[in-house]
Amino acid sequence: MNRPIMAGVKLTQLSKQYQVAGQPLEAVDNVTTTIEPGSFTVIVGRSGCGKTTLLRLLSGLEQKSAGSIEWLGDGSGGADVKVGVVFQEPRLMPWLTVYENMAFALDKQPDRTLVDRQVTGTLEQLGLTGFRDAYPSQLSGGMAQRVSLGRTLCYDPDLILMDEPFGALDYFTRKKLQRELVDLFLSQHKTIVFVTHDVTEAVFLGQKVLVMEAGQIVREVPIDNPYPRQATDPSLLARQQEILAALEN
Amino acid sequence: MFEWQPVWLSIKVALASLGFVVLLGVSAAYVMRRSEFTGKAAVEAVFSLPLVLPPVVTGFLLLLLIGKQGPLGRFLADSFDLQLIFTPYAAVIAGTVVAFPLMYQSTKAAFQSIDTKLEDAARTLGASEWRVFWTVTLPLAWHGLLSGIVLSFSRALGEFGATIMVAGNIPGKTQTIPLAIYFAAESNDMTHAGLYVLIISLLTFSLIFGVNLWARRKQPQATERGVL
């Protein structure tokens, strides 16, 4: 079940145009960049700059207007790359329990014992074992977001897209989940693309930070600091300043 | 002598109509939700037509279609030696046509009120469109669908005008409760007419009451308003 596949993606002049009130709007405008297999990329940018649209293009929920999306990675060959998404809100099925929500991602697995093993393992990994039979309405925001992440992990994607997944959480929960995400990245070797407003979060998590503005990538900031990082590390703070400066331009 | 025959026939006809109506109404709403084409508004209007046309007009149009001289009627007679007119099947067709807009509208409204976020989430977990429909869209739209089911069943059960045009009033064969009421009252048999009135009223009341009760049990979110 755990195929050792990490997918990267090469975007070439990727564009997405919407019609808003009869006017064309370039939500994603000529984006060219490469996301390496097994890398952790963070996208930052002001509200409305096209971050979500870019993720929706990558996840196949939206059709591109122009350009190309080319999958990279060991053995993926471009075909049938599994892309998982963690949204800003948990988006759990309210009529399914925590366990059933996670098992939803494993529907194509006919062997129920394997499903059970995977779900139980993921519940354990995320500290959710006690909530196995709870319904989403009975969970706190942080717990629900954990379940949402767990559901995506159960799907076992080659590339995980995360759209401000911790945006609605309080400071402490957010810090905790950030650390857990780094641990997960280190242990599972997944390719992750993570969108956030929070520049501190961006430099804490990413190996590369893409700064977006008006549909375009205006800056790529590599961050070579090894994990786990200290948020107070001066070199991280310097990267943070650099990103803020790019955003304020 | 009081006859139970119209009661059973009415229930059978209404159930059969309901089956077709659910299938057609939900499919139509699903297709219309996902497609944009010129003339969509016209198609929508046609779908709602049986709701605004007098039933007797709907019946007349159906008669033109499936009657002995109608294109469909003649085709079925020639190819399959099948006659629909003045049979219970014609009553089912009439019930289906008049009840269709109710199911269609309820389903359409239910689909419109759905937040597509959960459907998107399911898609990103590898679910096919077919699976998204059964495991996400339907549970979300369930409430509206149920009220469509109740409305269209009741509508088919009470159908008179179109039914009498295409199925006629053949006691023991095509006479449903509404027809039995009309003809009993016409021949001044108020006792029997009243009995049928009582039965059909009880039937529809207990249906709505029962479904509301069941919906309340089944889905806590539905309690506030009931189904209808």
Ligand SMILES: Nc1ncnc2c1ncn2[C@@H]1O[C@H](COP(=O)(O)OP(=O)(O)OP(=O)(O)O)[C@@H](O)[C@H]1O
């Ligand atoms: N379905 C749509 N139809 C029309 N315009 C859209 C649609 N989706 C997004 N847009 C427009 O595209 C632009 C980019 O939107 P997008 O949601 O990608 O921004 P974002 O960077 O994710 O913002 P935020 O940080 O607020 O989430 C916005 O101007 C938005 O109005």
Ligand SMILES: [Mg+2]
């Ligand atoms: Mg967004």
